[in-house]
Amino acid sequence: MSRRGSAIECAAQGPAEWFDDLFGRYFPRVYAYAVTRVGTAQAEEVASETFAIAWRRRDVVPDVPLAWLIGVARNVIREQYRDALRQDLIAAELTAWAASTPVSGDVAELVADRDVLLRGLAALPEQDREVLMLLGWHGLSPREAADVLGCSRPALTMRVHRARRRLERRIGGAAHTARRESGGTDE
Structure with a gap:
Protein backbone atom coordinates (compact mmCIF):
# COMPACT_ATOMS: atom_id res chain seq x y z
CA MET A 1 0.00 0.00 0.00
CA SER A 2 1.00 3.61 -0.43
CA ARG A 3 1.24 6.44 2.07
CA ARG A 4 -2.40 7.07 1.34
CA GLY A 5 -3.20 3.62 2.71
CA SER A 6 -2.13 4.68 6.19
CA ALA A 7 -4.45 7.69 6.05
CA ILE A 8 -7.32 5.40 5.03
CA GLU A 9 -6.44 3.01 7.88
CA CYS A 10 -6.33 5.96 10.30
CA ALA A 11 -9.79 7.08 9.17
CA ALA A 12 -11.19 3.54 9.36
CA GLN A 13 -9.78 2.87 12.85
CA GLY A 14 -10.12 6.33 14.22
CA PRO A 15 -7.09 8.52 14.87
CA ALA A 16 -6.69 7.61 18.55
CA GLU A 17 -6.81 3.87 17.95
CA TRP A 18 -4.48 4.14 14.96
CA PHE A 19 -1.97 6.14 17.01
CA ASP A 20 -2.18 3.74 19.98
CA ASP A 21 -1.41 0.88 17.63
CA LEU A 22 1.45 2.78 15.95
CA PHE A 23 2.94 3.80 19.29
CA GLY A 24 2.62 0.32 20.79
CA TYR A 31 13.58 4.47 21.28
CA ALA A 32 16.29 1.86 20.64
CA TYR A 33 17.45 3.81 17.58
CA ALA A 34 17.56 7.02 19.62
CA VAL A 35 19.58 5.32 22.38
CA THR A 36 22.24 4.35 19.84
CA ARG A 37 22.49 7.96 18.65
CA VAL A 38 22.05 10.13 21.77
CA GLY A 39 22.15 7.80 24.77
CA THR A 40 19.46 6.95 27.28
CA ALA A 41 19.31 10.44 28.80
CA GLN A 42 17.83 11.97 25.62
CA ALA A 43 16.37 8.95 23.86
CA GLU A 44 12.92 9.19 25.39
CA GLU A 45 12.65 12.85 24.44
CA VAL A 46 13.66 12.05 20.85
CA ALA A 47 11.22 9.14 20.60
CA SER A 48 8.39 11.18 22.13
CA GLU A 49 8.97 14.08 19.74
CA THR A 50 9.07 11.59 16.85
CA PHE A 51 5.62 10.27 17.76
CA ALA A 52 4.28 13.79 18.29
CA ILE A 53 5.31 14.54 14.71
CA ALA A 54 3.75 11.28 13.54
CA TRP A 55 0.48 12.33 15.20
CA ARG A 56 0.56 15.76 13.56
CA ARG A 57 1.47 14.29 10.16
CA ARG A 58 -0.63 11.12 10.39
CA ASP A 59 -1.96 11.69 6.89
CA VAL A 60 1.50 10.98 5.41
CA VAL A 61 2.66 8.11 7.64
CA PRO A 62 3.21 5.07 5.36
CA ASP A 63 1.66 1.65 5.96
CA VAL A 64 5.03 0.25 7.00
CA PRO A 65 6.15 3.21 9.08
CA LEU A 66 9.38 2.08 10.76
CA ALA A 67 11.77 3.63 8.23
CA TRP A 68 9.71 6.83 8.16
CA LEU A 69 9.67 7.03 11.98
CA ILE A 70 13.43 6.47 12.19
CA GLY A 71 13.94 9.17 9.56
CA VAL A 72 11.87 11.54 11.66
CA ALA A 73 13.86 10.57 14.77
CA ARG A 74 17.08 11.24 12.87
CA ASN A 75 15.82 14.71 11.95
CA VAL A 76 14.79 15.38 15.56
CA ILE A 77 18.29 14.43 16.73
CA ARG A 78 19.88 16.61 14.05
CA GLU A 79 17.73 19.55 15.13
CA GLN A 80 18.71 19.00 18.78
CA TYR A 81 22.39 19.07 17.78
CA ARG A 82 21.83 22.27 15.82
CA ASP A 83 20.07 23.85 18.80
CA ALA A 84 22.90 22.85 21.14
CA LEU A 85 25.49 24.20 18.71
CA ARG A 86 23.53 27.43 18.33
CA GLN A 87 23.37 27.79 22.13
CA ASP A 88 27.13 27.21 22.43
CA LEU A 89 27.87 29.74 19.67
CA ILE A 90 25.66 32.36 21.28
CA ALA A 91 27.27 31.83 24.68
CA ALA A 92 30.73 32.11 23.08
CA GLU A 93 29.68 35.26 21.21
CA LEU A 94 28.33 36.85 24.38
CA THR A 95 31.54 35.99 26.22
CA ALA A 96 33.69 37.42 23.39
CA TRP A 97 31.58 40.56 23.29
CA ALA A 98 31.92 41.03 27.05
CA ALA A 99 35.71 40.62 26.82
CA SER A 100 36.06 43.13 23.98
CA THR A 101 33.80 45.90 25.28
CA PRO A 102 35.69 48.74 26.98
CA VAL A 103 34.58 49.61 30.49
CA SER A 104 34.64 52.82 32.49
CA GLY A 105 34.06 53.53 36.16
CA ASP A 106 34.77 50.85 38.75
CA VAL A 107 36.17 48.24 36.39
CA ALA A 108 35.94 45.34 38.83
CA GLU A 109 32.28 45.97 39.61
CA LEU A 110 31.32 46.51 35.96
CA VAL A 111 33.15 43.37 34.86
CA ALA A 112 31.50 41.31 37.60
CA ASP A 113 28.04 42.72 36.78
CA ARG A 114 28.51 42.18 33.03
CA ASP A 115 29.81 38.66 33.62
CA VAL A 116 26.79 37.81 35.80
CA LEU A 117 24.39 39.26 33.22
CA LEU A 118 26.00 37.48 30.27
CA ARG A 119 26.12 34.19 32.12
CA GLY A 120 22.48 34.63 33.04
CA LEU A 121 21.54 35.37 29.43
CA ALA A 122 23.57 32.42 28.15
CA ALA A 123 21.82 30.09 30.61
CA LEU A 124 18.32 31.12 29.52
CA PRO A 125 16.30 29.06 27.05
CA GLU A 126 16.63 30.39 23.51
CA GLN A 127 13.09 31.84 23.43
CA ASP A 128 13.68 33.88 26.61
CA ARG A 129 17.03 35.14 25.43
CA GLU A 130 15.59 36.09 22.03
CA VAL A 131 12.73 38.17 23.41
CA LEU A 132 15.00 40.02 25.87
CA MET A 133 17.66 40.68 23.24
CA LEU A 134 15.16 41.93 20.65
CA LEU A 135 14.01 44.60 23.10
CA GLY A 136 17.15 45.35 25.09
CA TRP A 137 20.00 44.63 22.72
CA HIS A 138 18.52 45.32 19.30
CA LEU A 149 8.10 36.75 16.97
CA GLY A 150 4.71 36.42 15.28
CA CYS A 151 2.69 37.02 18.42
CA SER A 152 0.34 39.64 19.83
CA ARG A 153 1.58 42.47 22.05
CA PRO A 154 -0.13 40.99 25.15
CA ALA A 155 1.57 37.65 24.43
CA LEU A 156 4.89 39.46 24.02
CA THR A 157 4.35 41.27 27.33
CA MET A 158 3.80 37.93 29.06
CA ARG A 159 6.87 36.40 27.41
CA VAL A 160 9.00 39.39 28.44
CA HIS A 161 7.70 39.21 32.00
CA ARG A 162 8.49 35.50 32.28
CA ALA A 163 11.90 35.87 30.62
CA ARG A 164 12.84 38.70 32.98
CA ARG A 165 11.79 36.64 36.00
CA ARG A 166 13.92 33.72 34.82
CA LEU A 167 16.87 36.03 34.17
CA GLU A 168 16.49 37.65 37.60
CA ARG A 169 16.51 34.21 39.24
CA ARG A 170 19.65 33.24 37.36
CA ILE A 171 21.36 36.56 38.06
CA GLY A 172 20.32 36.48 41.70
CA GLY A 173 21.85 33.04 42.17
CA ALA A 174 24.99 34.01 40.25
CA ALA A 175 25.39 37.27 42.20
CA HIS A 176 24.98 35.40 45.48
CA THR A 177 27.67 32.91 44.42
CA ALA A 178 30.01 35.70 43.24
CA ARG A 179 29.66 37.57 46.55
CA ARG A 180 30.31 34.40 48.51
CA GLU A 181 33.39 33.54 46.43
CA SER A 182 34.81 37.05 46.78
CA GLY A 183 34.38 36.97 50.56
CA GLY A 184 31.70 39.68 50.51
CA THR A 185 28.56 39.57 52.63
CA ASP A 186 25.24 38.47 51.30
CA GLU A 187 23.21 41.15 53.01
Missing part, protein backbone atom coordinates in the same frame (compact mmCIF):
# COMPACT_ATOMS: atom_id res chain seq x y z
CA ARG A 25 4.26 -1.36 17.84
CA TYR A 26 7.06 1.06 17.04
CA PHE A 27 7.98 3.10 20.13
CA PRO A 28 10.47 0.49 21.44
CA ARG A 29 12.27 0.38 18.08
CA VAL A 30 12.39 4.17 17.68
CA GLY A 139 16.30 48.18 20.51
CA LEU A 140 13.05 47.05 18.92
CA SER A 141 9.77 48.45 20.19
CA PRO A 142 7.31 45.99 21.75
CA ARG A 143 5.19 46.16 18.59
CA GLU A 144 8.22 45.42 16.38
CA ALA A 145 9.36 42.56 18.63
CA ALA A 146 5.85 41.08 18.60
CA ASP A 147 5.88 41.24 14.78
CA VAL A 148 9.28 39.51 14.62
Whole structure:
Protein backbone atom coordinates (compact mmCIF):
# COMPACT_ATOMS: atom_id res chain seq x y z
CA MET A 1 0.00 0.00 0.00
CA SER A 2 1.00 3.61 -0.43
CA ARG A 3 1.24 6.44 2.07
CA ARG A 4 -2.40 7.07 1.34
CA GLY A 5 -3.20 3.62 2.71
CA SER A 6 -2.13 4.68 6.19
CA ALA A 7 -4.45 7.69 6.05
CA ILE A 8 -7.32 5.40 5.03
CA GLU A 9 -6.44 3.01 7.88
CA CYS A 10 -6.33 5.96 10.30
CA ALA A 11 -9.79 7.08 9.17
CA ALA A 12 -11.19 3.54 9.36
CA GLN A 13 -9.78 2.87 12.85
CA GLY A 14 -10.12 6.33 14.22
CA PRO A 15 -7.09 8.52 14.87
CA ALA A 16 -6.69 7.61 18.55
CA GLU A 17 -6.81 3.87 17.95
CA TRP A 18 -4.48 4.14 14.96
CA PHE A 19 -1.97 6.14 17.01
CA ASP A 20 -2.18 3.74 19.98
CA ASP A 21 -1.41 0.88 17.63
CA LEU A 22 1.45 2.78 15.95
CA PHE A 23 2.94 3.80 19.29
CA GLY A 24 2.62 0.32 20.79
CA ARG A 25 4.26 -1.36 17.84
CA TYR A 26 7.06 1.06 17.04
CA PHE A 27 7.98 3.10 20.13
CA PRO A 28 10.47 0.49 21.44
CA ARG A 29 12.27 0.38 18.08
CA VAL A 30 12.39 4.17 17.68
CA TYR A 31 13.58 4.47 21.28
CA ALA A 32 16.29 1.86 20.64
CA TYR A 33 17.45 3.81 17.58
CA ALA A 34 17.56 7.02 19.62
CA VAL A 35 19.58 5.32 22.38
CA THR A 36 22.24 4.35 19.84
CA ARG A 37 22.49 7.96 18.65
CA VAL A 38 22.05 10.13 21.77
CA GLY A 39 22.15 7.80 24.77
CA THR A 40 19.46 6.95 27.28
CA ALA A 41 19.31 10.44 28.80
CA GLN A 42 17.83 11.97 25.62
CA ALA A 43 16.37 8.95 23.86
CA GLU A 44 12.92 9.19 25.39
CA GLU A 45 12.65 12.85 24.44
CA VAL A 46 13.66 12.05 20.85
CA ALA A 47 11.22 9.14 20.60
CA SER A 48 8.39 11.18 22.13
CA GLU A 49 8.97 14.08 19.74
CA THR A 50 9.07 11.59 16.85
CA PHE A 51 5.62 10.27 17.76
CA ALA A 52 4.28 13.79 18.29
CA ILE A 53 5.31 14.54 14.71
CA ALA A 54 3.75 11.28 13.54
CA TRP A 55 0.48 12.33 15.20
CA ARG A 56 0.56 15.76 13.56
CA ARG A 57 1.47 14.29 10.16
CA ARG A 58 -0.63 11.12 10.39
CA ASP A 59 -1.96 11.69 6.89
CA VAL A 60 1.50 10.98 5.41
CA VAL A 61 2.66 8.11 7.64
CA PRO A 62 3.21 5.07 5.36
CA ASP A 63 1.66 1.65 5.96
CA VAL A 64 5.03 0.25 7.00
CA PRO A 65 6.15 3.21 9.08
CA LEU A 66 9.38 2.08 10.76
CA ALA A 67 11.77 3.63 8.23
CA TRP A 68 9.71 6.83 8.16
CA LEU A 69 9.67 7.03 11.98
CA ILE A 70 13.43 6.47 12.19
CA GLY A 71 13.94 9.17 9.56
CA VAL A 72 11.87 11.54 11.66
CA ALA A 73 13.86 10.57 14.77
CA ARG A 74 17.08 11.24 12.87
CA ASN A 75 15.82 14.71 11.95
CA VAL A 76 14.79 15.38 15.56
CA ILE A 77 18.29 14.43 16.73
CA ARG A 78 19.88 16.61 14.05
CA GLU A 79 17.73 19.55 15.13
CA GLN A 80 18.71 19.00 18.78
CA TYR A 81 22.39 19.07 17.78
CA ARG A 82 21.83 22.27 15.82
CA ASP A 83 20.07 23.85 18.80
CA ALA A 84 22.90 22.85 21.14
CA LEU A 85 25.49 24.20 18.71
CA ARG A 86 23.53 27.43 18.33
CA GLN A 87 23.37 27.79 22.13
CA ASP A 88 27.13 27.21 22.43
CA LEU A 89 27.87 29.74 19.67
CA ILE A 90 25.66 32.36 21.28
CA ALA A 91 27.27 31.83 24.68
CA ALA A 92 30.73 32.11 23.08
CA GLU A 93 29.68 35.26 21.21
CA LEU A 94 28.33 36.85 24.38
CA THR A 95 31.54 35.99 26.22
CA ALA A 96 33.69 37.42 23.39
CA TRP A 97 31.58 40.56 23.29
CA ALA A 98 31.92 41.03 27.05
CA ALA A 99 35.71 40.62 26.82
CA SER A 100 36.06 43.13 23.98
CA THR A 101 33.80 45.90 25.28
CA PRO A 102 35.69 48.74 26.98
CA VAL A 103 34.58 49.61 30.49
CA SER A 104 34.64 52.82 32.49
CA GLY A 105 34.06 53.53 36.16
CA ASP A 106 34.77 50.85 38.75
CA VAL A 107 36.17 48.24 36.39
CA ALA A 108 35.94 45.34 38.83
CA GLU A 109 32.28 45.97 39.61
CA LEU A 110 31.32 46.51 35.96
CA VAL A 111 33.15 43.37 34.86
CA ALA A 112 31.50 41.31 37.60
CA ASP A 113 28.04 42.72 36.78
CA ARG A 114 28.51 42.18 33.03
CA ASP A 115 29.81 38.66 33.62
CA VAL A 116 26.79 37.81 35.80
CA LEU A 117 24.39 39.26 33.22
CA LEU A 118 26.00 37.48 30.27
CA ARG A 119 26.12 34.19 32.12
CA GLY A 120 22.48 34.63 33.04
CA LEU A 121 21.54 35.37 29.43
CA ALA A 122 23.57 32.42 28.15
CA ALA A 123 21.82 30.09 30.61
CA LEU A 124 18.32 31.12 29.52
CA PRO A 125 16.30 29.06 27.05
CA GLU A 126 16.63 30.39 23.51
CA GLN A 127 13.09 31.84 23.43
CA ASP A 128 13.68 33.88 26.61
CA ARG A 129 17.03 35.14 25.43
CA GLU A 130 15.59 36.09 22.03
CA VAL A 131 12.73 38.17 23.41
CA LEU A 132 15.00 40.02 25.87
CA MET A 133 17.66 40.68 23.24
CA LEU A 134 15.16 41.93 20.65
CA LEU A 135 14.01 44.60 23.10
CA GLY A 136 17.15 45.35 25.09
CA TRP A 137 20.00 44.63 22.72
CA HIS A 138 18.52 45.32 19.30
CA GLY A 139 16.30 48.18 20.51
CA LEU A 140 13.05 47.05 18.92
CA SER A 141 9.77 48.45 20.19
CA PRO A 142 7.31 45.99 21.75
CA ARG A 143 5.19 46.16 18.59
CA GLU A 144 8.22 45.42 16.38
CA ALA A 145 9.36 42.56 18.63
CA ALA A 146 5.85 41.08 18.60
CA ASP A 147 5.88 41.24 14.78
CA VAL A 148 9.28 39.51 14.62
CA LEU A 149 8.10 36.75 16.97
CA GLY A 150 4.71 36.42 15.28
CA CYS A 151 2.69 37.02 18.42
CA SER A 152 0.34 39.64 19.83
CA ARG A 153 1.58 42.47 22.05
CA PRO A 154 -0.13 40.99 25.15
CA ALA A 155 1.57 37.65 24.43
CA LEU A 156 4.89 39.46 24.02
CA THR A 157 4.35 41.27 27.33
CA MET A 158 3.80 37.93 29.06
CA ARG A 159 6.87 36.40 27.41
CA VAL A 160 9.00 39.39 28.44
CA HIS A 161 7.70 39.21 32.00
CA ARG A 162 8.49 35.50 32.28
CA ALA A 163 11.90 35.87 30.62
CA ARG A 164 12.84 38.70 32.98
CA ARG A 165 11.79 36.64 36.00
CA ARG A 166 13.92 33.72 34.82
CA LEU A 167 16.87 36.03 34.17
CA GLU A 168 16.49 37.65 37.60
CA ARG A 169 16.51 34.21 39.24
CA ARG A 170 19.65 33.24 37.36
CA ILE A 171 21.36 36.56 38.06
CA GLY A 172 20.32 36.48 41.70
CA GLY A 173 21.85 33.04 42.17
CA ALA A 174 24.99 34.01 40.25
CA ALA A 175 25.39 37.27 42.20
CA HIS A 176 24.98 35.40 45.48
CA THR A 177 27.67 32.91 44.42
CA ALA A 178 30.01 35.70 43.24
CA ARG A 179 29.66 37.57 46.55
CA ARG A 180 30.31 34.40 48.51
CA GLU A 181 33.39 33.54 46.43
CA SER A 182 34.81 37.05 46.78
CA GLY A 183 34.38 36.97 50.56
CA GLY A 184 31.70 39.68 50.51
CA THR A 185 28.56 39.57 52.63
CA ASP A 186 25.24 38.47 51.30
CA GLU A 187 23.21 41.15 53.01
